[in-house]
Each structure stands twice: as structure tokens, then as C-alpha cells.
Amino acid sequence: xxxxFPEREFGIKxxxxxxxxxxxxxxxxxxxxxxxxPEQDLYHPKSFITKWIFCQDAKVIGIQYSITAISxxxxxxxxxxxxxxxxxxxxxxxxxxxxxxxxxxxxxxxxMVVYLLTALFLGGFGNFLIPLMVGSRDMVFPYVNMISxxxxxIAVLVLxxxxxxxxxxxxAGWTLYPPQAITSGTPGSEGGIILMLMSLSLFVIGFxxxxxNYIITILQARTRGMTLMRMPLTIWGIFTATILxxxxxxxxxxxxIMMTLDSLLGTSFFMPAMVQMGEHLxxxxxxxxxxxxxFWFFGHPEVYIVALPAFGIVSDLISVHARKNIFGYRMxxxxxxxxxxxxxxxxxxxxxxxxxxxxxxxxxxxTTLIIAVPTAIKVYNWVLTLWRGNIRLNLPMLFALAxxxxxxxxGITGLFLGNVIVDVPLSDTYFVVAHFHMVMGIAPILVxxxxxxxxxxxxxxxxxxxxxGKFHFWVTFLGSYAIYFPMHYLGxxxxxRRYYEMYNSPYIPTSAEGLNQFITIAALVVGFAxxxxxxxIISSIKLGKVAGKNPWQACSLEWQTEHVxxxxxNFGKNLPVVYRWAYDYSVPGAKEDYIPQNVxxxxxxxxxxxxx
Amino acid sequence: MIVAIVFFLVLIGSVVFHVLxxxxxxxxxxxxxxxxxTIILTFWIxxxxxxxxxxxxxxxxxxxxxxxxxxxxxKPEDKKLEFRLIVITTLGIVALLAPGLLVxxxxxxxxxxxxxxxxxAYQWGxxxxxxxxxxELGKVDIKNINDENPLGISSKDKNGIDxxxxxxxxxxxxxxxxxxxxxxxxxxLHNFYVPQFRAKMDMLPGSVTYYWFVPxxxxxxxxxxxxxxxIGHYAMRGEVIVNEKKNYNEWLNxxxxxxxxVLKSFHKHKDHKHKDHKHKxxxxx
Numbered sequence: 001x002x003x004x005f006p007e008r009e010f011g012i013k014x015x016x017x018x019x020x021x022x023x024x025x026x027x028x029x030x031x032x033x034x035x036x037x038p039e040q041d042l043y044h045p046k047s048f049i050t051k052w053i054f055c056q057d058a059k060v061i062g063i064q065y066s067i068t069a070i071s072x073x074x075x076x077x078x079x080x081x082x083x084x085x086x087x088x089x090x091x092x093x094x095x096x097x098x099x100x101x102x103x104x105x106x107x108x109x110x111x112m113v114v115y116l117l118t119a120l121f122l123g124g125f126g127n128f129l130i131p132l133m134v135g136s137r138d139m140v141f142p143y144v145n146m147i148s149x150x151x152x153x154i155a156v157l158v159l160x161x162x163x164x165x166x167x168x169x170x171x172a173g174w175t176l177y178p179p180q181a182i183t184s185g186t187p188g189s190e191g192g193i194i195l196m197l198m199s200l201s202l203f204v205i206g207f208x209x210x211x212x213n214y215i216i217t218i219l220q221a222r223t224r225g226m227t228l229m230r231m232p233l234t235i236w237g238i239f240t241a242t243i244l245x246x247x248x249x250x251x252x253x254x255x256x257i258m259m260t261l262d263s264l265l266g267t268s269f270f271m272p273a274m275v276q277m278g279e280h281l282x283x284x285x286x287x288x289x290x291x292x293x294x295f296w297f298f299g300h301p302e303v304y305i306v307a308l309p310a311f312g313i314v315s316d317l318i319s320v321h322a323r324k325n326i327f328g329y330r331m332x333x334x335x336x337x338x339x340x341x342x343x344x345x346x347x348x349x350x351x352x353x354x355x356x357x358x359x360x361x362x363x364x365x366x367t368t369l370i371i372a373v374p375t376a377i378k379v380y381n382w383v384l385t386l387w388r389g390n391i392r393l394n395l396p397m398l399f400a401l402a403x404x405x406x407x408x409x410x411g412i413t414g415l416f417l418g419n420v421i422v423d424v425p426l427s428d429t430y431f432v433v434a435h436f437h438m439v440m441g442i443a444p445i446l447v448x449x450x451x452x453x454x455x456x457x458x459x460x461x462x463x464x465x466x467x468x469g470k471f472h473f474w475v476t477f478l479g480s481y482a483i484y485f486p487m488h489y490l491g492x493x494x495x496x497r498r499y500y501e502m503y504n505s506p507y508i509p510t511s512a513e514g515l516n517q518f519i520t521i522a523a524l525v526v527g528f529a530x531x532x533x534x535x536x537i538i539s540s541i542k543l544g545k546v547a548g549k550n551p552w553q554a555c556s557l558e559w560q561t562e563h564v565x566x567x568x569x570n571f572g573k574n575l576p577v578v579y580r581w582a583y584d585y586s587v588p589g590a591k592e593d594y595i596p597q598n599v600x601x602x603x604x605x606x607x608x609x610x611x612x
Numbered sequence: 613m614i615v616a617i618v619f620f621l622v623l624i625g626s627v628v629f630h631v632l633x634x635x636x637x638x639x640x641x642x643x644x645x646x647x648x649x650t651i652i653l654t655f656w657i658x659x660x661x662x663x664x665x666x667x668x669x670x671x672x673x674x675x676x677x678x679x680x681x682x683x684x685x686x687k688p689e690d691k692k693l694e695f696r697l698i699v700i701t702t703l704g705i706v707a708l709l710a711p712g713l714l715v716x717x718x719x720x721x722x723x724x725x726x727x728x729x730x731x732x733a734y735q736w737g738x739x740x741x742x743x744x745x746x747x748e749l750g751k752v753d754i755k756n757i758n759d760e761n762p763l764g765i766s767s768k769d770k771n772g773i774d775x776x777x778x779x780x781x782x783x784x785x786x787x788x789x790x791x792x793x794x795x796x797x798x799x800x801l802h803n804f805y806v807p808q809f810r811a812k813m814d815m816l817p818g819s820v821t822y823y824w825f826v827p828x829x830x831x832x833x834x835x836x837x838x839x840x841x842x843i844g845h846y847a848m849r850g851e852v853i854v855n856e857k858k859n860y861n862e863w864l865n866x867x868x869x870x871x872x873x874v875l876k877s878f879h880k881h882k883d884h885k886h887k888d889h890k891h892k893x894x895x896x897x
Contacts, residue, residue, distance in 0.1 A: 098843050173840045179817060180800035185735045185842030272818025275757045275764075276735065276799040288801060288816055322676075324684035328694050353803065355795075355814040355821035358720035362713055369709045376661075376701045377694070383665055384693075386672035388685035393615050393677065401615075401673065405622065408665050412658035415705075419712040421719060422650050425637075425810040428803065428838040478622070485626060489635035494807030496838050499846040505834055507638045507807050515635060586684035593683055611688040 040137050040221075042569055054150075056142035057568045061149045062128030063459070068149075069120040072156050076111035077527050079104040088513075088520035090501060098500040099187035102171030105498065106188075107163075109174030110196070113302065114203060115156055117444060121309040122207070122245065123152060125451060126214050126238045128459070132558035133235050135223025135576050135598075137569045139213040148213070151206025158199040165191035173498060175299070178270040178291050179283075182263040185276065194263060197256040204253040207245060214242045223557075225578030229333065230597070232556045232582040233326060236333050237312020240340040241305045247344065248301035255294040262286070292354055296347040303440050304343040308336055310447040311378055314400050316582075317450050318382055320554045321397035322389030323593050325583035327381045329611070335374040335381075342371045352423045361420040368418035372411070379408055390586065390593070395469045396552075399450030402477040403443050409481075410439025413488060428498075431491020434484045442480045449476065449533070456537070457551050461564050462544030468536045472529055479526035483519050490515065553594050556582040560596050581611055616674035623666040630659075641808035641829040641854070643790075646715045648810070653711060657704055719811070722824045726792035729783070732763055733795070733802035733815045736844035738835065739763060740783045744774025744869050754798060754817070764798075765870050776867045782851035783835075784863045785827045792824040805838035806852055814839050827854040 045051035055061060083104045086096055096104075127145070131138050139145045162169040171187035172180060180186045181193050188196075218231075218239045231239075258269040262283075270291040271283035319326040326332060348356060348364045382404055391397065413435040417423045426432065449472070456464050493508055502508060550559040562572035576598040584595040589606035601609070640648055676684075730741040730749055741763055743749045750765055750772020757764035762779055765772040785791060795804055795815040802815040813823045835850035855863065 098846065102840075102843065102845075171843070177801055177840070180840065180842045183800060183842075185800065185844070187843055272816075273754050274799050274817050275754060278759070280755075280757075287818070289819075322684065323678070325686070325688050327687075328689050330689065331694055353812045353814055355816045355819065358716075361716055361720070365709065365713060365716070369705045372705055373698065373701050377698060379665060380697050381694075383669045383672065386669060386676065388687075389672065389676050390678050390682055390684045391673060391676050393673070398615065401619065401669065404669055405619065405666055408662055409626075412662050415658050415708060416651065416654050419650070419654065419708055421647055421712045421716040422654055424719065424812050425644075425647055425651075425807075427812060428805070474618075478618075481622060486629065486633075486635075489633050492637045493635055494638060494805075496805070496836050498840045501846050505836075505849075506832075507834060509634065511634050583688070586686050588683070588686050608686075610686070 040140070042138055043142065044568060054146060056138070056146050058127045058131050058139045058142065058145060059459075059566065059568075059570075061145055062124050062126070064149050065119055065123030065127060065152065066125075068153055068156055069116050069124060072111055072159070073116035073120075074530075075160075076108045076116060077530065079108040079111075081524060081527055083108065084520040084523045086500070088517040099168070099171060101500045102173070102498070103169050103187050103192070106171050106173055107159075107169050111159070112441065113174065113306070114200070115159065117306045117440070118207070118245070118302070119152060120448060121306060121444070122214065122238060122242060123149065123210055125234075125309060125313065125455075126242070127210070128455070129234060129558060130214055130217055130238065131221070132458075132561070132566060132570055133232050133556055133582075134218055134221065135226055135557050135571070135578060136217060136221040137571065137575070140217045140221050141209075141213050144209045145213050148206045148210035151202055151209065155199045155202035155206060158195055158202060162188070162192045162195035162199070165195060167191050170196045175292075175295060176259070177295075178259055178262065178288055179272075179274060182259060182271075183274070183276055183281070194260060197260045197263075201253050201256045204249045204256075207249060211242045211246050214238060215246070223575045223578060226557075226597075229330065230578060230581045233312040233315040233329070233332055233336070234309070234556075235312065236336050237308040237310070237315075240336050241308040244301040244308070244340050244343060245305050248298045248305065251294045252298035255291055255298070258294075259291065289351075289354060289356055292351050292356075293348070296350045297344075299350065300347040301340075301343045304339060306440055306444050308340060310403070310444040311336060313451045314403050314447045315378075315382065315385075316556070317396045317400040317447075317454055318385050319583055319585065320454075320552050321392045321394060321400070322386050323392070323585050324385055324389040325581075325585055325611075327384040327387075328377075329581065329583060331377060332381055335378050338374045339371060342367060342374075346371060346418075349418050349420070349423070352420050353427050365418060365420040369415065372415060372418070375411060379404065379411070394453075395464070395466065395473060396450040396454035398470075398473050398477075399446045399453065402473070403446040403450065406438055406446060406477075406481065407443040409485070410435060410437075410443055414439060425494070426491055428496055429491035430495050430497055431488050433497050434487035434491060437487075438484045442484060446477065449473070452537070454552065455558075456540070456544075457547030457564075458558060459565055460541050460544065461547055462540050463547050463551070464540045464544060465536050468532055472533045472536065475529035476526055476533075479522050479529065482522045483526065486515055487519060550596075553592070555580075555584055555594050555596050557597055560598050580609065583611075584609060613674070613677075616670050619666070619673065620670045623663060623670065627659075627663070638808050639829075640810060641806075641827060641831065641833065642810060643826040643828060644719075644810040646718070650712050650715055654708055657708055661704070719823070722792050722822070723790050726790040726824050727786070728792050728794055729785075730763075730794045730796065731783075731804050731815070733797045733804065733837070733841075733848075735799050735842055736837070736848040738783075738804070738848075738850045740778040741765075742776040742778070742864075742867070743771075744776055746771055746774060749794070750775050750870075752796075757798060760874055761870075763870075773871050774869045776864070777870050777873055778867060782832070782853050784853045784855055784860055786860045787827055787830055787854050787856055790824060790826045792822055795821045795823075800841050801839045802837050802841050802848070803839035805836050806833045807836070808833050812838055827852075830854050830856060 043056050086101050167188050167190045169188050170192035261267040262271050268283045268286035271286040273284040274281045315326050346368045348360050349368045549564050578597045579600050586593045587607045589608045590604050595604050732739045748771040751769040752764045754764050797815040797817045805812045809825050811823045811825045813821050833852045837848035
């Protein structure tokens with residue numbers, strides 16, 4: 001091992017000196033540059049099992065992650081239907097009782113945030129795109145990468161198993177606040193919560209294996225010429241989000257372990273002296289607020305773990321389909337990095353009315369509103385990219401546009417909740433529910449859809465069906481906007497969240513019931529539209545129009561592979577050499593309206609490139 | 613074309629909905645009208661940004677539709693424009709934050725003449741304690757809680773003997789008298805929330821939290837638990853009645869002190885208080 005080291009260091013040095021002067025590269029276009037370090041040894045699959053099940057190819061692992069995440073996401077979708085039916089039409093179709101309702105709410109929330117969004121963005125898109133986009137043959141640790149997926153898979157199984165233990169899954173709310181999460185007044189406080197905590201711990205372990213892979217691959221395995229400031233924003237988003245995850249998930253896993261000990265061994269990390277139903281419990285001295293700090297130290301960065309990859313991906317979608325470079329690339333990169341860093345200093349804005357020292361409110365309101373500045377810059381740059389662009393209104397672009405509207409909408413309601421005093425009347429109401437669904441539910445999921453329509457031709461070699469896609473888009477966008485926009489107004493009335501039933505509270509106008517029913521119907525419609533999407537994904541593998549190579553005429557490396565879909569090892573005999581950033585669209589003087597990253601300047605002599 | 617129109621309608625529809633909505637906050641019944649004002653201010657600033665960004669996007673979609681022979685503008689960066697946008701956004705943020713923090717400062721600064729009332733939450737109901745004639749609340753300890761002493765008042769503290777205890781029934785407040793609610797819980801997290809008062813704070817076992825307000829309207833208001841507390845969370849309701857002085861005093865005189873209620877329960881069956889306690893929770897369900 002130590003013998004390898006000097007050689008490696010040498011290799012890296014050579015690489016970076018090469019990069020610093022991109023100008024002279026034009027003089028020796030065809031010259032093949034010998035690698036300073038030996039090529040990575042890849043384990044090539046020999047059977048069905050090593051190709052599709054215990055597979056070490058990041059692309060297949062990405063697909064495995066995506067399929068698992070979408071499958072468990074469908075469970076969460078059905079749970080959301082059930083609770084919406086309860087809220088709008090109690091006892092009309094079935095009566096579920098409060099215990100089941102709270103269990104569904106909890107599982108829906110946890111699945112969507114952790115097991116769907118995090119796993120899909122980082123495990124799914126991260127695995128598929130990172131090696132392809134940075135010009136690497138695979139992740140740097142393919143075997144660990146494989147284990148990462150299987151840990152995730154087991155975590156999902158443990159989660160599902162909690163539906164079948166006595167008492168059912170936990171109904172503690174996705175935030176799992178103790179003491180109620182592990183005391184008898186909450187459904188699933190015996191078996192369900194333990195399985196949930198175990199599942200989360202397994203998820204964190206599996207994710208750490210994947211996350212190290214993503215970070216090291218991006219830092220160490222980029223191809224020649226791929227400087228950090230030439231990387232597509234998708235990679236910047238995933239890279240920064242993974243670093244956040246590596247720093248935030250430890251807080252989650254320790255709080256999971258501590259709560260498991262409180263529950264099983266009777267320790268009192270989070271448990272003060274309590275009297276429950278007239279009985280003195282054997283706890284004493286712990287702090288429930290401590291859990292909240294740990295949870296949100298994970299939980300707030302978690303929002304950005306989901307949002308940053310979405311930011312990155314949507315930047316690329318907009319740029320490719322508007323045939324224009326992303327406006328202010330360097331500012332976009334710095335905005336991602338700054339948002340990521342700041343996201344560790346805002347966690348207690350989830351706790352303004354938690355009973356922590358009220359003076360914290362000043363600090364966290366200020367940091368929270370500061371984070372709005374880089375976020376706003378990103379929004380401006382997205383719409384400025386459209387300005388004087390040449391906009392193709394295809395499916396990925398439609399989803400990107402819908403993302404901008406929903407994200408801005410959800411972002412500005414964040415300015416309500418982040419501003420400590422405004423949060424006081426609105427916290428724990430439907431305003432919060434509407435806000436986080438808009439900003440970290442609908443907005444990132446629209447990006448996921450856009451990204452699937454965008455990269456499906458790369459994964460399968462076929463296009464998704466366009467008319468079905470249009471139907472899916474309009475129903476999903478308009479439907480979910482119709483769900484969550486009016487929901488804010490329920491929050492203004494003061495309707496509290498996590499209420500199994502409202503009865504006829506005197507302060508709520510009866511018309512609010514009608515609104516509730518409207519929201520439920522819209523939710524059912526939007527849910528069913530996803531079935532069309534699923535059918536489209538499955539049927540297009542066979543029936544889809546053949547896409548061919550680089551169908552969107554994109555610049556980034558993943559579209560420049562020798563084969564479509566790319567094979568194990570991604571690129572042909574030689575790794576591509578990168579001569580420019582990923583956004584050379586509509587360069588004046590160039591023949592085509594795009595110049596791929598691996599085209600040397602000598603091939604596009606007339607092009608007046610400003611940024612390389 | 614159609615795409616731009618639909619997006620345009622979504623934006624206009626949002627404004628129309630906002631103007632015409634029948635769903636709006638309840639009339640404020642406390643001194644926290646200033647919180648409503650900060651919400652209105654936030655609405656104007658953020659609503660303007662939402663519409664500006666949205667309409668700009670719609671314009672671009674309508675104006676710069678793909679044409680085969682056209683090229684996009686090539687302009688990777690525009691430092692001046694980016695700098696201006698940062699400055700404008702920062703100003704907007706300051707305009708939101710500064711008034712917000714001023715009101716928050718009021719929210720956390722309790723006036724000295726505030727009348728202290730203790731609210732104790734349990735799964736799933738509320739109990740209240742008012743200071744007796746001495747004007748002071750006695751010490752409590754969760755270890756002292758039992759059937760006769762549901763609030764855990766310490767018998768060593770003289771101030772506690774005459775404390776008024778309300779375990780069943782609404783809390784009455786005096787109009788225009790500032791109150792500081794001392795919040796605690798015996799079991800899990802709760803939150804004492806009256807929508808019309810706007811104020812809110814979690815209640816934690818093991819510590820005492822607080823907020824203050826001035827009730828400004830006579831009337832009966834519903835209390836809701838606003839922090840998830842288990843299976844009966846949605847049924848954890850209560851009532852606050854704000855009175856003028858005369859009615860308030862009438863009510864106050866009927867309430868029993870700790871001493872009186874201990875003596876009373878001494879004559880009754882030992883379990884009664886406990887059952888009563890439980891019964892109330894069930895009634896709410």
C-alpha cells in the first residue's frame with residue numbers, strides 16, 4: 001500500500017498542472033495522454049446474479065436504489081391517500097381510528113424524507129450520474145458501493161417489518177419526539193419504534209458507505225481536464241449534499257441509539273421524571289429538548305440533502321433545454337456551497353416554540369433569513385438562464401419550470417416560518433404542512449420527474465412516451481399546486497396539524513371542511529396520475545421511441561459515451577479528456593449550438609468561448 | 613404558447629385566491645395584533661417577489677420559444693447584475709427580519725405586572741393553578757403528584773397551601789390584565805394554544821416554559837394542544853373564558869384552594885380524584 005503512494009501523488013500532480021493551462025491543449029488534439037496511474041480494476045459480472053443483484057456497477061446500483069426507493073415511495077403514497085380520506089370523509093369509506101391514522105402519518109413522513117427522497121437523489125441519481133459525469137469508469141470503491149445498496153435494502157425491509165409487529169409501526173410523528181415516542185400513550189411504542197430506530201441506524205450505516213464513495217469519486221477520480229469548476233452543477237449539488245449527509249447523519253444515528261437505550265434498558269438520555277396516567281415512571285433527569293437539538297441538527301441539513309441535488313439537476317435541465325449556459329455558473333457553485341455550510345447553523349428554527357431559551361430565537365431567525373440570500377440568487381439565475389434562451393418546451397423543461405414556481409412558492413413561505421415571531425402563530429398548523437410539502441415534497445419530486453424524463457434515454461436508450469408524459473406533468477403540477485396552495489390558508493385559520501379529527505371547532509368556518517374535501521380529491525387524482533407515469537416507465541423500455549446518442553444535444557460527459565446505454569466501465573478504451581465546462585451552448589462562431597465537454601478547441605476553431 | 617398561458621393563470625389564480633379567500637385568521641383577541649402585522653408585511657414583500665419571478669419566467673417562456681435558426685444569447689456571467697440582485701435581496705431580508713425581531717423581543721420580555729398562572733398538561737387534558745391571596749405560587753415537584761395532589765404541590769412551601777387549583781373546567785382570565793402562563797407537563801410534550809391569542813409554546817416534562825399576552829376580548833375560546841402528544845392529541849381541548857372584572861371575581865370566589873380540595877377529597881373515596889381525572893380525558897375523546 002505504502003509503495004503505491006508516491007506514484008499516486010505524482011499522478012495527481014501531473015493532472016492538475018495539465019488542467020491549469022487549457023489553452024495549449026488545442027495544439028495536440030489527437031495525442032493520447034498516457035495515464036500516470038494504472039486504470040482501475042473493475043470486476044466484470046459473469047452471471048445474472050453478479051450483473052443485476054450483487055452488482056458492483058454504479059449504474060446498476062443506482063437503478064437498484066431508484067427501484068427500491070420508488071417502491072417504498074408508493075407505500076407512502078397509499079398511506080397519504082388513507083389519511084387524506086380520514087381528514088375529509090371520516091367514517092365514509094372506512095373507520096381507521098386515531099392509532100392507525102398517526103401510524104400512517106408517521107410512516108408517510110419518514111418514508112418520503114429518508115427512504116424515498118434521500119435514497120433516490122443520492123443513491124439513485126448519485127450512483128448513476130457521478131462516474132459518468134466526472135468521466136470515471138466507476139465509483140472508487142465498487143464493492144462497498146454494492147454493500148451500501150444492500151444495507152439500504154435491509155433498512156427498508158426492517159421498516160416494512162414494523163407494520164407487522166404487535167402494536168404496529170410507530171405513530172410518534174416522523175420527528176419521533178421523546179418522551180411520547182417510547183411511552184404507552186403513542187401507538188407502536190413497543191415494537192414499532194424500536195424497528196424504526198434500527199431501520200434508521202441501518203440506513204445511516206449503508207448511506208455512509210455510499211456517501212464516502214460519492215465524495216472520493218468526485219474528488220479523486222475525475223478525468224483529465226475535469227476541474228472542480230468545470231463540473232456540471234448536478235455533481236456540485238450531489239457532492240455538497242453528500243458532505244452534509246456525512247456530517248448530519250451521525251447526529252441521527254446517535255439519537256437513535258440513545259433512544260433505543262432509553263426504551264430497552266431504561267436509561268434516561270431524553271427522559272425526565274414523569275407521571276403518566278397517574279403512574280410514576282422510572283425515568284429521571286433526561287432532556288427531551290436534547291433529542292430535538294440532535295434531531296434537527298440532522299433534520300435541517302437533511303432538507304438541503306434533498307434540495308441541493310435538486311438544485312443542481314434542475315440547473316442542468318434548464319440549461320440543456322434552453323440551449324443556453326447556466327447563468328452565473330460560479331455564483332451558482334458558491335451558492336450551493338454557502339447554503340450547505342449555513343444549513344448547519346439554522347437547525348433550531350424548527351424549535352422556536354419548543355421551550356428552548358427564547359433568546360436563541362434571535363440568532364436562528366437571523367441565520368435562517370441569511371440563507372435566503374444565496375437561495376434567492378439561485379432562483380434568479382435559473383430564470384435569467386431562460387432570458388434570451390432558445391427554450392425547448394419538452395418534458396424535462398416543463399418539470400423544471402413547474403419546479404421554479406413551486407420552489408419559489410415554498411421558499412417564500414419559509415420566510416414566514418423562519419422569521420421567529422411569524423412562526424409563533426403558524427407553527428404546528430397546516431401552514432407548516434403546506435410549506436414543507438411545497439418546498440421539499442413537490443419541488444424536488446418535480447425535479448426527479450424532470451430528471452427521469454431527461455436521463456431515461458441514457459438509461460434505456462429509449463424515450464418515454466410524450467403524450468403520457470404531458471398528461472402526467474399537467475395533472476401532477478396543477479393538482480399538487482391545488483392541494484398545497486390553499487392548504488396554507490387552513491394554517492392561517494389556525495387548524496393544527498396531526499389532528500385525527502377536528503370536530504366542529506367553533507373558530508373554524510364550516511367551509512374549511514369543503515376545502516379539506518377538495519384537497520383530498522385533488523390528492524387522489526394526483527396519486528392516480530403517478531400510475532400513468534409508472535406504466536410509461538415500464539412500457540417504454542420495450543415500446544419507447546429509440547433515442548440514439550445524445551438525443552438532447554447536451555454538453556456533459558454522460559451523453560458522450562461510446563455505447564448508449566453506457567456499458568460497464570462507462571467509456572470506451574480511453575477515458576474522455578475534458579477541455580471545457582459543461583455549458584458551452586450557443587457559443588457564437590460554433591457550427592452547432594452546443595460543444596460537448598470533450599471536444600478540443602482545435603475542432604471548434606471559430607468558437608468565441610468566454611468561459612472554459 | 614399554451615404553456616405560458618397556463619403558468620400565467622396559475623400565478624394570477626394564486627393572487628385571486630388570496631384576495632377572495634374565505635379562509636383567513638380568526639379575529640385577534642389578545643395584544644398580539646403586531647404578530648398579524650408582521651405576517652401582512654411578509655405577505656407583501658414575498659408576494660411581490662413570487663409574482664415578479666413567476667411573471668418574468670412566464671415572459672421568457674412566451675418570448676424565447678425554440679426556433680431552429682435562432683441562437684441563445686451567449687453571456688456566461690454578468691457581475692454587475694448579480695451584485696445588484698444580492699443587494700436588493702439582502703435589503704428585502706432586512707425589511708422582513710428587523711420588525712420581526714422587534715416583535716419577538718416583546719414576546720419574550722414579560723411585563724412585571726403580569727399575573728402568573730400555571731398550566732399543567734397531561735395526557736390528555738389541562739389543569740390550572742392560580743396564586744391564592746398571598747399572590748405567590750408555591751413550589752411543586754413532580755414526585756409529589758398523587759391522587760390527592762394532582763399538581764404535585766410541595767407541602768413544605770407555605771405559598772402553596774392557598775394556591776387555587778382547577779382540574780375540571782375552563783380557565784377564566786381577566787380582560788386587559790396581562791397574564792404570564794407558566795407551562796409544564798407531567799408526561800410528554802404538549803402545547804397550550806388558543807388560535808385567537810396567536811401565542812404558543814411547548815410544555816415539557818421536567819421544565820417550566822412560559823409566554824405572556826393580554827386578553828383583549830370578552831368571550832369563550834377553544835384551547836388546543838399544538839404539539840403531538842400521542843393517540844389522544846386531537847381530543848386534547850379545553851376552554852378559556854375571558855371576563856370583565858365582575859364575572860371574573862364571581863368565578864374566582866367559587867374556586868377551591870389546595871387546602872380546601874385536599875380536605876374535601878379526604879372525605880371522599882380515595883380513588884375519586886383519579887377517576888375524575890381520567891374520566892375527563894375520555895369525555896373529550
